[in-house]
Amino acid sequence: MTTARVxxxxxxxxxxxxxxxxxxxxxxxxxRLAAAGADVMVxxxxxxxxxxxxxxTGGRAFPADLSxxxxxxxxxxxxxxLVNNAGLQVVAPLTEFPPxxxxxxxxxxxxAPFRLVKLVLPHMYxxxxxxxxxxxxxxxxxxxxxxxxxxxxxxAMEGLSKVTALEGAAHGVTSNCIxxxxxxxxxxxxxxxxxxxxxxxxxxxxxxxxLLARAAIKELVDPADVAELAAYLCTPxxxxxxxSSITIDCGWTAH
Numbered sequence: 001m002t003t004a005r006v007x008x009x010x011x012x013x014x015x016x017x018x019x020x021x022x023x024x025x026x027x028x029x030x031x032r033l034a035a036a037g038a039d040v041m042v043x044x045x046x047x048x049x050x051x052x053x054x055x056x057t058g059g060r061a062f063p064a065d066l067s068x069x070x071x072x073x074x075x076x077x078x079x080x081x082l083v084n085n086a087g088l089q090v091v092a093p094l095t096e097f098p099p100x101x102x103x104x105x106x107x108x109x110x111x112a113p114f115r116l117v118k119l120v121l122p123h124m125y126x127x128x129x130x131x132x133x134x135x136x137x138x139x140x141x142x143x144x145x146x147x148x149x150x151x152x153x154x155x156a157m158e159g160l161s162k163v164t165a166l167e168g169a170a171h172g173v174t175s176n177c178i179x180x181x182x183x184x185x186x187x188x189x190x191x192x193x194x195x196x197x198x199x200x201x202x203x204x205x206x207x208x209x210x211l212l213a214r215a216a217i218k219e220l221v222d223p224a225d226v227a228e229l230a231a232y233l234c235t236p237x238x239x240x241x242x243x244s245s246i247t248i249d250c251g252w253t254a255h
């Protein structure tokens with residue numbers, strides 16, 4: 001289900017950089033910001049996907065593996081809206097968690113966002129306006145078993161976002177986290193298969209028994225819903241929202 005756009009937003013003359021924009025939440029954010037008039041820079045490890053989204057949004061493709069921090073430093077710095085979205089997941093017990101995968105997830109989901117924030121802040125400060133939207137997760141607020149690297153990285157993102165909010169406030173820059181529950185994306189589709197293997201159950205059981213077990217509303221979140229919230233954070237009425245973690249988790253954290 002695609003949600004209709006409801007936020008009145010004009011980003012004409014603004015640039016937006018979205019990581020992991022080749023699919024899922026990132027693509028939805030790129031499309032939404034482009035619809036508002038932004039010049040969108042589509043960053044994704046998948047070059048073909050990045051070019052496809054760039055063509056669809058009238059934006060520019062920047063193929064990049066965010067685990068290569070030198071490559072991150074080469075991305076454009078003239079950015080008005082930064083959406084840190086790229087991520088990956090590995091599901092395994094702590095006793096079996098691959099150390100190289102733990103390090104990889106920290107680079108992509110904690111270090112790369114830090115590098116990007118550091119890269120774009122001077123331009124935002126100069127213009128006296130900037131919006132940093134960090135696509136965190138309910139797992140930036142609570143934990144689940146078997147996701148040590150992902151939970152650690154999302155908690156790090158929460159801290160980075162708050163520090164950025166405090167430092168950026170005097171310069172017209174806001175920084176916030178969006179904390180979705182499970183969103184119907186390729187990343188979650190892979191998790192369904194991984195969780196089925198870990199728990200020894202069929203994939204059809206994973207959504208209801210595991211993914212949505214703590215959710216009051218038994219639905220996966222639509223990427224368009226996350227993108228609409230990201231868009232709202234760029235509007236004038238949202239100028240006083242900073243340092244926040246905004247859940248869109250179907251009631252998961254209400255327990």
